[in-house]
Amino acid sequence: MRLPPFSQFCSRTRIISGEHALERLPGLLSSMSVKNPLLLTDKGLEAAGLLRLVIDHIEKGKLPAPLIFTDIPPDSDLQTVNEIAHLYREKGCDSIIALGGGSVIDTAKAVNIVVSCAEPDAQVLDLRDFSGADVITQRLLPLIVLPTTAGTGSEATIVAVIKDHENNRKMLFTSNFLQPTATILDPDLTLTLPPFLTAAVGMDALTHAIEAYTCLGKNPLSDGMSLQAIRMIIDNLEYSVAHPEDRSSRLALAIGANLAGQAFSNSMVGIIHTVGHTVGSICGVHHGLCMSILLPYGLEYNLHKIEKELKELSLYLCGEQKEAIGTIAAIRSLNDRLKKATAGRHVTRLHDVLDRDKRSAVRPDHLPIIAVEALGDGSHFYNPEQIDYDDILYLLNAAYWGYPLDRELIQKGHE
Amino acid sequence: MSSILDYDFYAYPNICSGLKALDTIPRELLSFQASNPLILKYQKDPSRLERQLKAACCTSQIVLGPICRIPENLSKDDISTIVDTMKESSVDSIIAMGSGTIQSVAKLVNSLYCCDFALEEIESLPCDSFTPLPHIAVLDERIDGREATNRLLLDEYRLHHDSLYPEYIVIDERMMASGRDKESAASAIISLTQTCEAYRDYLLTPVIASWTKSSLHFLGEYQSMSTKQAKIALINAAVATQIAHSNIPPGPVTTISEMLAISGFCSEAQAMATLLPHFLSQLTFDKGSPLDESFDEIAMICSDVPWNDIQQMISELLKNYERYIHCSKTSGIITSLIRQTHRLMQHSNNTEIHTLITDLVSHTTSQTVMGGEL
Ligand SMILES: [Fe+2]
Numbered sequence: 001m002r003l004p005p006f007s008q009f010c011s012r013t014r015i016i017s018g019e020h021a022l023e024r025l026p027g028l029l030s031s032m033s034v035k036n037p038l039l040l041t042d043k044g045l046e047a048a049g050l051l052r053l054v055i056d057h058i059e060k061g062k063l064p065a066p067l068i069f070t071d072i073p074p075d076s077d078l079q080t081v082n083e084i085a086h087l088y089r090e091k092g093c094d095s096i097i098a099l100g101g102g103s104v105i106d107t108a109k110a111v112n113i114v115v116s117c118a119e120p121d122a123q124v125l126d127l128r129d130f131s132g133a134d135v136i137t138q139r140l141l142p143l144i145v146l147p148t149t150a151g152t153g154s155e156a157t158i159v160a161v162i163k164d165h166e167n168n169r170k171m172l173f174t175s176n177f178l179q180p181t182a183t184i185l186d187p188d189l190t191l192t193l194p195p196f197l198t199a200a201v202g203m204d205a206l207t208h209a210i211e212a213y214t215c216l217g218k219n220p221l222s223d224g225m226s227l228q229a230i231r232m233i234i235d236n237l238e239y240s241v242a243h244p245e246d247r248s249s250r251l252a253l254a255i256g257a258n259l260a261g262q263a264f265s266n267s268m269v270g271i272i273h274t275v276g277h278t279v280g281s282i283c284g285v286h287h288g289l290c291m292s293i294l295l296p297y298g299l300e301y302n303l304h305k306i307e308k309e310l311k312e313l314s315l316y317l318c319g320e321q322k323e324a325i326g327t328i329a330a331i332r333s334l335n336d337r338l339k340k341a342t343a344g345r346h347v348t349r350l351h352d353v354l355d356r357d358k359r360s361a362v363r364p365d366h367l368p369i370i371a372v373e374a375l376g377d378g379s380h381f382y383n384p385e386q387i388d389y390d391d392i393l394y395l396l397n398a399a400y401w402g403y404p405l406d407r408e409l410i411q412k413g414h415e
Numbered sequence: 416m417s418s419i420l421d422y423d424f425y426a427y428p429n430i431c432s433g434l435k436a437l438d439t440i441p442r443e444l445l446s447f448q449a450s451n452p453l454i455l456k457y458q459k460d461p462s463r464l465e466r467q468l469k470a471a472c473c474t475s476q477i478v479l480g481p482i483c484r485i486p487e488n489l490s491k492d493d494i495s496t497i498v499d500t501m502k503e504s505s506v507d508s509i510i511a512m513g514s515g516t517i518q519s520v521a522k523l524v525n526s527l528y529c530c531d532f533a534l535e536e537i538e539s540l541p542c543d544s545f546t547p548l549p550h551i552a553v554l555d556e557r558i559d560g561r562e563a564t565n566r567l568l569l570d571e572y573r574l575h576h577d578s579l580y581p582e583y584i585v586i587d588e589r590m591m592a593s594g595r596d597k598e599s600a601a602s603a604i605i606s607l608t609q610t611c612e613a614y615r616d617y618l619l620t621p622v623i624a625s626w627t628k629s630s631l632h633f634l635g636e637y638q639s640m641s642t643k644q645a646k647i648a649l650i651n652a653a654v655a656t657q658i659a660h661s662n663i664p665p666g667p668v669t670t671i672s673e674m675l676a677i678s679g680f681c682s683e684a685q686a687m688a689t690l691l692p693h694f695l696s697q698l699t700f701d702k703g704s705p706l707d708e709s710f711d712e713i714a715m716i717c718s719d720v721p722w723n724d725i726q727q728m729i730s731e732l733l734k735n736y737e738r739y740i741h742c743s744k745t746s747g748i749i750t751s752l753i754r755q756t757h758r759l760m761q762h763s764n765n766t767e768i769h770t771l772i773t774d775l776v777s778h779t780t781s782q783t784v785m786g787g788e789l
Contacts, residue, residue, distance in 0.1 A: 006433035007431075008431045009429065009431075015423070016423045137446050138446060138447075139446070177446070221430070221629045221651075223629065224627075224629030227625070228625040228628065256621075259621060259625055
């Protein structure tokens with residue numbers, strides 16, 4: 001390993017983990033001198049009984065019930081953020097609790113930007129006033145995250161993505177200050193996740209860890225997080241899919257996803273996320289499923305640049321040290337086993353992804369559009385090999401039909 | 416029953432390492448809305464460090480506040496003078512330049528200033544109810560093992576609470592000096608000890624495992640790289656392991672070494688270098704045990720460095736350190752260690768410490784070199 005000439009590692013979030021870790025929530029709130037938190041979640045989690053569970057814990061701690069907002073859409077959007085920010089100010093809240101997955105957590109981060117950075121007497125609260133690089137230059141108000149999908153790692157990252165429907169664009173916020181104050185990892189929060197989603201979000205977490213370990217922004221601290229994350233995910237993902245009620249493997253997955261989040265938040269990702277983000281936004285495919293399909297192809301594409309790293313990872317993915325190609329084969333066979341365990345729902349080719357009406361979500365004519373759009377995704381700057389339109393199209397075609405990449409073609413293209 | 420998956424890992428400082436890391440200080444201060452930092456530096460350190468810091472701040476709105484130069488033998492009066500200076504200048508942050516004592520001084524004056532307490536009242540400091548000033552620790556290779564932690568040790572003053580964590584750690588090669596090889600060898604021993612203690616299987620939570628893994632990676636670089644880069648790697652190793660170590664109860668080697676250092680018998684690194692091999696020999700490396708697997712894993716990952724065996728790494732670092740201690744001096748240290756630790760045993764009910772000392776005594780008495788002195 002070589003030391004990077006410059007590296008910065010930021011992970012300010014306190015992590016409370018364990019079975020029954022939720023019991024620590026009231027104590028945590030009291031230790032932060034928080035009196036009037038705003039609890040954000042979505043309707044699905046309310047219906048699944050998770051909101052009730054959290055409120056019960058708060059009440060058991062003899063704290064007043066928090067103000068609750070459950071109208072968060074699956075894709076966090078600007079209008080919702082501004083609406084919540086006004087509610088926060090109006091009700092004199094002093095902190096935020098986010099119960100949910102990526103969308104709820106990103107919404108909470110964005111609300112925290114507005115309520116922390118806007119002038120105290122501002123009449124109009126608008127997230128758009130704080131977009132752009134280095135706009136957030138101060139500590140934000142307390143934010144406690146209770147993640148419910150062991151996958152996105154959002155509870156550990158410095159990023160929030162919010163959709164601006166009016167202008168049809170995605171607003172990206174990046175700042176060290178976006179990391180939550182504390183996060184509680186409790187298996188009770190992920191127990192209701194169905195097996196095929198457990199598989200998909202688990203593969204998203206695995207992709208975070210592997211891309212963090214192989215991309216250009218890696219550093220020894222993120223490496224430590226990645227390796228530990230991979231170990232925990234590999235040891236527990238299949239078991240958790242097969243035994244959804246097993247608390248111990250659920251908790252281990254949540255910890256693995258959290259460590260992977262810390263890793264990629266400090267190193268960045270690469271081609272798999274570059275292409276995956278675009279497949280997700282154009283074809284509406286679940287992010288985790290995109291990641292699991294694209295992961296072996298992205299690694300194959302980068303192989304000649306990351307042979308050493310993949311060889312090191314074989315210890316974790318194959319159980320013994322093997323050649324780099326062995327790591328990729330291990331991921332393919334993990335995907336195959338997950339497909340079996342989820343009765344075919346965890347598909348391994350883009351061709352096989354279905355939408356709600358059981359029609360193909362990705363069509364061949366989508367692929368050139370995805371390739372153009374993907375070039376605009378910032379994450380490809382950290383990919384170890386350069387990427388152009390033809391490369392992405394080639395990779396997409398392979399992932400669509402499920403044939404491995406011709407390594408000779410790739411290397412020749414970059415000579 | 417608690418398992419390694421049950422833990423509360425306290426948030427740790429941000430770490431900025433590498434070329435021009437010093438230049439990030441103004442940005443960081445502004446993010447705390449601070450612009451008037453107290454500067455702490457060792458009296459004997461060159462004044463170029465102040466100039467470098469000034470140069471880093473010249474394009475920002477930061478005006479460096481009072482500069483306090485810390486003498487080698489710091490007195491109680493010196494501490495009070497620093498706190499008075501802080502009050503007079505209404506400082507809003509602290510930048511402490513250097514590793515070791517100076518970071519403990521920063522944590523101590525920060526606590527006294529924020530609580531408006533006198534040094535004599537330190538025992539009754541309300542640990543959890545004050546917000547400290549942002550503390551930026553600019554580290555060099557003279558590590559004492561507490562810089563990035565929530566602990567301070569300054570003569571008889573010892574404190575341990577979460578408000579003591581620094582906010583921001585800066586590792587910049589401009590802070591390194593030539594001729595500090597002995598100090599950096601000692602730093603490596605301290606870091607290695609903390610890493611090994613954090614690696615004890617029953618305490619090895621996943622997040623601690625991550626940090627200790629990173630520390631071992633860095634220690635590997637320390638062995639294999641050119642001087643300044645090696646020192647950067649060493650300090651990174653120290654910071655990573657301190658973050659892990661500050662989230663576990665200190666192990667027996669650290670505990671005994673700290674007590675011996677306080678009593679003035681030897682330095683902490685000397686005590687650690689003597690005790691560490693005994694500590695390691697007690698750990699069971701049973702095939703398949705979590706500990707064995709963890710060390711195996713590191714050995715595999717470190718295959719690109721000249722040694723691929725973690726135990727070899729340990730002995731190399733020890734050898735490197737022993738080069739700086741004269742042999743006869745080492746026997747003297749062991750003798751006083753045993754006398755002192757015997758005394759400690761009467762007051763300690765820590766079984767780990769008992770086992771360690773018993774092993775040390777039986778080992779040492781069997782050595783002919785020690786026979787006469789015992
Ligand atoms: Fe992802």
